Amino acid sequence: MSDIFGKQLQPIETPIPGLLVFELPVHGDSRGWFKENWQREKMTALGLEDFGPVQNNISFNDAVGTTRGIHAEPWDKWVSVATGRIFGAWVDLREGPSFGAVFTIEIDPSRAIFVPRGVGNSYQTLAPDTAYAYLVNDHWSPAAEYAFLNLADESAAIEWPIPLSEVEISEKDKAHPRLADVTPIAPRKTLVLGAAGQLGLALRARLGDADHIEYVTRAELDVTAPGIADARRWRDYGTIINAAAYTAVDTAETPEGRASAWQANATAVAALARIANDNGITLVHVSSDYVFDGTGDGAYAEDAAFAPLGVYGQSKAAGDLAAQTAPRHYIVRTSWVIGEGKNFVRTMASLAERGIDPSVVSDQIGRLTFTTDIADAIAHLLVVGAAYGTYNVTSAGAELSWADIAREVYRLTGNDPARVSDVTTAEYFANATTPVSPRPLNSVLDLTKISATGFAPRDGGEALAAYLRS
Structure with missing residues (x-):
């Protein structure tokens, strides 16, 4: 765990417009560690949108290789890991020139990512007992517009650390369409x-x-x-x-x-x-x-x-x-x-x-x-x-x-x-x-x-x- 300590708070741009990775300072000793997972004043000063989260969700994953996604919702997310480690993959499913753009990175407790509305979110756990947390700025609604992409889409060509054939994927996620059949999410x-x-x-x-x-x-x-x-x-x-x-x-x-x-x-x-x-x-x-x-x-x-x-x-x-x-x-x-x-x-x-x-x-x-x-x-x-x-x-x-x-x-x-x-x-x-x-x-x-x-x-x-x- 020592490699998560000592980072400075800083944003890192990605090829997907609006998708920002943040390095997070984590402070620890023999008892454990502490971090400011979301700090409005500091993070907005560094250019993050003040996106106004209204709900905090946590997905706990028992086994290595748990794979979920790719889901794009009509709200913004602040994604982080409380315990464990994930391989995250994001695909832009918004209307516009960046539609289909892909970004991947590993996320541990010292890193978070801001996922703007309409960007597809997915992850694969790399450690047991991984707690995947995310803040969202809207409540779930059946009337909202969603978009989904198949985890195995050939156009996105995501290089999953653990082959999809070796992991458990929900039947719902398996049924998601390929990129050519995705209806892009329109702008707000x-x-x-x-x-x-x-x-x-x-x-x-x-x-x-x-x-x-x-x-x-x-x-x-x-x-x-x-x-x-x-x-x-x-x-x-x-x-x-x-x-x-x-x-x-x-x-x-x-x-x-x-x-x-x-x-x-x-x-x-x-x-x-x-x-x-x-x-x-x-x-x-x-x-x-x-x-x-x-x-x-x-x-x-x-x-x-x-x-x-x-x-x-x-x-x-x-x-x-x-x-x-x-x-x-x-x-x-x-x-x-x-x-x-x-x-x-x-x-x-x-x-x-x-x-x-x-x-x-x-x-x-x-x-x-x-x-x-x-x-x-x-x-x-x-x-x-x-x-x-x-x-x-x-x-x-x-x-x-x-x-x-x-x-x-x-x-x-x-x-x-x-x-x-x-x-x-x-x-x-x-x-x-x-x-x-x-x-x-x-x-x-x-x-x-x-x-x-x-x-x-x-x-x-x-x-x-x-x-x-x-």
């Missing part, structure tokens, strides 16, 4: 809420209609309804993108609108955060410049203090705080969103073509954000695995007023930009007969953080021209 699902909205449409165009991506409207899934925790097998989902929101800024100042704004922008987000927290899901939530009062100088960084002026901004700020309670979260903060359907740019283009000379607010400063760019930024954050947190996402380039943008729309559509005249926010709403929400005068968001992840926001002028051409 992505759920897009607000699928019929302008951002939802952009996300569908960006993410496509793969089987593991699900698009729903609030009518199809109300996350504030009782029983939402049981509305899906949430452990099958890896990402929830919340593209749903109440955006009627002025109507939010009415009694009915106030309740609707808080329900959609805060209560729903809190429910999503609970689901994400309980099931290891990444929550992507879309925020707004309205969480700030717009009195600050310069561009607002992600960590600027909230100071919302109206009900809409208050409900969005509350939603941001709720989203932050999910350990895995991206809050994507935007301003002046333009996408499919009715919006400021299309309204100005229509006015220009109809010969109307509008008065447009000139004391609110910001940048447009096109829904295609928001969708691209969300996809980028997820693909590169950026650090969780809040990211500002808008167009880059010049900071403009609404009047400046209106003049540019007129120019790009072949009309005289001088036809647009300036008006202050106060003057524009002076004769309003319905409630009006206060607007932040400075909506410029700092883009340093998102740029540091490798995402390059499009220049606002170029994006506007492309939008009008389309």
Whole structure:
């Protein structure tokens, strides 16, 4: 047993993506030994996913040569040996380019391995009285999706230390299919809420209609309804993108609108955060410049203090705080969103073509954000695995007023930009007969953080021209 002592805690990568071997420090003397089999703080600091185990299982094996597998389940495992020694074999049974990849290694008490969801797990005992232990981050369910591979599969060609003809294998394991007949385990699902909205449409165009991506409207899934925790097998989902929101800024100042704004922008987000927290899901939530009062100088960084002026901004700020309670979260903060359907740019283009000379607010400063760019930024954050947190996402380039943008729309559509005249926010709403929400005068968001992840926001002028051409 002396060869198990003296190792330093360290991870070792394998040819199978996400499958990590860990060397474990084992401390012993004449009385026996001790090890930290799972230590969240130390191991996550070394790059292991904080996978949130909920169950600890132990398989005790009397005889040398006991062989079990190959089983791939829809949850992650932390595998170790309490006593004895095993030869372990893992085969990637997930959809993707690494399907069929094989890794083998011997495991004793000084070594553990993290087995990600969908990677087939098997072992053969090399010592009597071997206790094989594993932590899992979900409870067994008959509704879950499993995959199995035959221990003798010729494609995997696992070199078992003891020939399979000489060991006892269960009839169930003997009946598992060959690799060519295995149905790969699909990625964890992505759920897009607000699928019929302008951002939802952009996300569908960006993410496509793969089987593991699900698009729903609030009518199809109300996350504030009782029983939402049981509305899906949430452990099958890896990402929830919340593209749903109440955006009627002025109507939010009415009694009915106030309740609707808080329900959609805060209560729903809190429910999503609970689901994400309980099931290891990444929550992507879309925020707004309205969480700030717009009195600050310069561009607002992600960590600027909230100071919302109206009900809409208050409900969005509350939603941001709720989203932050999910350990895995991206809050994507935007301003002046333009996408499919009715919006400021299309309204100005229509006015220009109809010969109307509008008065447009000139004391609110910001940048447009096109829904295609928001969708691209969300996809980028997820693909590169950026650090969780809040990211500002808008167009880059010049900071403009609404009047400046209106003049540019007129120019790009072949009309005289001088036809647009300036008006202050106060003057524009002076004769309003319905409630009006206060607007932040400075909506410029700092883009340093998102740029540091490798995402390059499009220049606002170029994006506007492309939008009008389309």
